[in-house]
Amino acid sequence: MTVATPAYKRILLKLSGEALMGDDAFGINRATIVRMVQEVAEVTRMGVEVAVVIGGGNIFRGVAGGAEGMDRATADYMGMLATVMNALALADAMDKQGLTARVMSAISIEQVVEPYVRPKALQYLEEGKVVVFAAGTGNPFFTTDTAAALRGAEIGAELVLKATKVDGVYTADPHKDPTATRYAQLSFDEAMVRNLGIMDATAFALCRDQKLPVKVFSIFKPGALKRVVLGEDEGTLVYA
Numbered sequence: 001m002t003v004a005t006p007a008y009k010r011i012l013l014k015l016s017g018e019a020l021m022g023d024d025a026f027g028i029n030r031a032t033i034v035r036m037v038q039e040v041a042e043v044t045r046m047g048v049e050v051a052v053v054i055g056g057g058n059i060f061r062g063v064a065g066g067a068e069g070m071d072r073a074t075a076d077y078m079g080m081l082a083t084v085m086n087a088l089a090l091a092d093a094m095d096k097q098g099l100t101a102r103v104m105s106a107i108s109i110e111q112v113v114e115p116y117v118r119p120k121a122l123q124y125l126e127e128g129k130v131v132v133f134a135a136g137t138g139n140p141f142f143t144t145d146t147a148a149a150l151r152g153a154e155i156g157a158e159l160v161l162k163a164t165k166v167d168g169v170y171t172a173d174p175h176k177d178p179t180a181t182r183y184a185q186l187s188f189d190e191a192m193v194r195n196l197g198i199m200d201a202t203a204f205a206l207c208r209d210q211k212l213p214v215k216v217f218s219i220f221k222p223g224a225l226k227r228v229v230l231g232e233d234e235g236t237l238v239y240a
Contacts, residue, residue: 007231010049010125012157013040014148017057017086019163019219026058028089037093039225040130044099048229049125051155052132053148054090056082076140080107083144087113087134100129106138106147118154125155145203153210160212161228162199163219168236169196185237198238211240 019036022029044050059082084105091101102124103113113134114120124131136147145162152160169191172180188208191198198204198216207214217224217235227234 004046004230006043006046006048006229008048008158008229010051010155010157011043011159011161011229012051012053012148012152012155013161013163013225014053014145015055015090015163015219016144017055017059017082019058019165020054020086020089021058028058028086033089033093034097036219037090037097037099039219039223040094041097041099042226043229044128044130046226046229049128050130051121051125051151051157052087052090052130053136053144053151054083054086054132054134055144056080056086058082059085073140077107080135080138083136084109084113084134087132091130091132094130094132100127101132102129103132103134106133106135121155131155143200143203145199146206149199149203149206149210149212152212153206157212159228160207160214161225162214162216163225164216165218165220166216167218167221167224167234169198169216169238183236184233185239188238188240191238207238208240213240214238 020028020033022032040050056079060079087103091103094101104116104121105113106116108115121131133151136142136144137150148160168182170180170182174180215228215235215237217228224234
């Protein structure tokens, strides 16, 4: 039997906190996180080195009402702590699937998770461990999309995978316009001219400057992550 060869050796997967909610209003849906981890496990067993950046919207959404009128920096630090909680849940689910996961945080909480140290992260990846980056960049006013671009560039990832609810970037909202078509690939410049809103401007500019391609795909589509890693026509590739 021929074993398919991955098109990428090292990837960075950007998961939103909302992706962990499943159909729930907020929080972590256990069945959803288990299914996502199974997809990650499948590609790691193919020899692909996987790092993950996780958002915190699923938890922060539950306290967002209380954050109204709050200092922006304070609210952002709360969001960072939410990503640490998600990262711990993700790592636990990975351990139960037989993967070895390491959570590295951009803010120091050493009793809970280890601090982000680039050489250590690279070592873990080379050892076949999944590295989950928590707490964004460690700075307020920067999104977890920017953290994904930054960490992707730092670890030498060949591709940033932005996991969404839609299987790529479309000419229009496919839920509202039945004639909308999916872009198989786009240049960064084309995406910016068309104002497609794939990532926030800082993250997008960083990926473009570092010539770090971004693949937008649906994390809810079974087998999609594997197809992306094998270089198949899945999602939308944004390239420099």
